[in-house]
Amino acid sequence: MAPSDDTSTESRAEAEVVELTSQLIRIDTTNTGDPATVVGEEEAARWVIAQLEEVGYETTYVESGMPGRANVFCRLPGADPARGALLMHGHLDVVPAEPGEWSVHPFSGAVKDGYVWGRGAVDMKDMVAMTLAVARQFKAEGVVPPRDVVFAFLADEEAGGKWGSHWLVEHRPDLFAGVTEAVGEVGGFSLTVARPDGAERRLYLLETAEKGIAWMRLRATATPGHGSFLHSDNAVTRLAEAVARLGNHTFPLVMTDSVREFLTATGEETGLDFDPDSPDLDGTLAKLGSIARIVGATLRDTANPTMLQAGYKANVIPATAEAVVDCRVLPGRRAAFEAEVDALLGPDIEREWVTALEPYETTFDGELVDAMNAALLAHDPHARLVPYMLSGGTDAKAFDKLGIRCFGFAPLQLPPELDFAALFHGIDERVPVSALKFGTRVLDQFLRTC
Incomplete structure (x- = not known):
């Protein structure tokens, strides 16, 4: 209408x-x-x-x-x-x-x-x-x-x-x-969405679930010193390497009930096959348009580095370096997510939750x-x-x-x-x-x- x-x-x-x-x-x-x-x-x-x-x-x-x-x-x-x-x-x-x-x-x-x-x-x-x-x-x-x-x-x-x-x-x-x-x-x-017969269908998305929010602060501590020396124990380098490992990591695909029901209903209307085992699942999701950004982010946990802070002078190697990471965690995944993050960061990076809100x-x-x-x-x-x-x-x-x-x-x-x-x-x-x-x-x- x-x-x-x-x-x-x-x-x-x-x-x-x-x-x-x-x-x-x-x-x-x-x-x-x-x-x-x-x-x-x-x-x-x-x-x-x-x-x-x-x-x-x-x-x-x-x-x-x-x-x-x-x-x-x-x-x-x-x-x-x-x-x-x-x-x-x-x-x-x-x-x-x-x-x-x-x-x-x-x-x-x-x-x-x-x-x-x-x-x-x-x-x-x-x-x-x-x-x-x-x-x-x-x-x-x-x-x-x-x-x-x-x-x-x-x-x-x-x-x-x-x-x-x-x-x-x-x-x-x-x-x-x-x-x-x-x-x-x-x-x-x-x-x-477009149906297989060329007709259009309006789906109205009811939010029945949401990911958890976990804002995390990372800290590396090492030996400070003069920026002109050879320096293998650098907090900035150590933190940057850990942040890169985490930011480049892809967490495992997890199909929750809400996401599965959405993909099933959308597949019925569009004829698209949202097979979770397909290597081209992201490509199939992209056919849904802008909503694919939201749906794709609900298939797995995410950890996106958003803030970095270190040092106070160009020629001084600082003792500490910090980063903030925006983590979004699926229902039932908190313990597994933390274990995976710790394995990526390694023992030399301290981790603390700034904000932790449950899924x-x-x-x-x-x-x-x-x-x-x-x-x-x-x-x-x-x-x-x-x-x-x-x-x-x-x-x-x-x-x-x-x-x-x-x-x-x-x-x-x-x-x-x-x-x-x-x-x-x-x-x-x-x-x-x-x-x-x-x-x-x-x-x-x-x-x-x-």
Whole structure:
């Protein structure tokens, strides 16, 4: 079902979601990872509170561990309070953006060429705006969902959630009282694939799993000395060799349930053979377009060196050298991954975890999945919902600690030619206006039947 250009039948939520997205983007909520330089989270949270209280919600404002790390909660009572509540969550922070690299200012929230442009347009102020628009409509029109719905707008996801979801789970579990399931990022977006008969099919990717995040610091220690001498015991050389071994290593292919189900469903639609034993599996994946970067990264663990630090003067050999490595680990692979890393690094390299967040995986079944599928089919009769694993991480890692079953479902019907994966943390991040309206319709339907 193609998006309609007829605005006369738009719901209240559809009519305001584009402007809500634009206004959110205009609030610079850059999260540098350094609490001293984070900006805008409190301003965005106060703005969200104003939108919610305008239609009658009672809101709770919580700072997670330090001033300005702002979170907003509200609850919409459902018809059956005995049922477990549903958490609809989104984060307010965004990664940094360099204005000189963009064709529009990254915090302009510009609406042009059928898109809303700016940092956060897909990660994830689009979903925040869609959720907010539906929440406002339900309260204003007196809609009662089948179960309690808790709306949460959170801080610090882009730096791992230490001063956001993880702090809240540890210190304020009462805010999640009665919640059994949760919906957030990154899923629900469409992937258009070609069928063997030449027709196109839209698959909507439901996130049922995500890799673990393990940021690792490596340190080499050796004998310092003068840069002009012969020097066989050099910390920089030792570290560089170890980092190169790790960075060039390919970890073994591991087929998790979520990835296997995604490849099976995609193979059924495309006729492609995603044989895990094929030496050309990566080449077959490439035929799926930009999504292949995400899927390929969920077939194995990864360890990518990202930072190096050593020395203080050109002619002084330093005593120590350090590196930071971004590791992403599949469910069930932590012990094997660490053993493999240690074997690659060797005994002379010290290793410590800077951040370690566990993987997450749930099954592709249940009433909530059925409700998401039905909501999609109501607005795209040719849709097919399929599970997949996210190569990154979300706040689901925190909510899993409370026994909450989590999914990524931010529904967007995307143009087939759009390189959606490249927009996450990318230059000229943008979301189609038609996709925002489509997603708002789907979320409206979903929350009426969840």
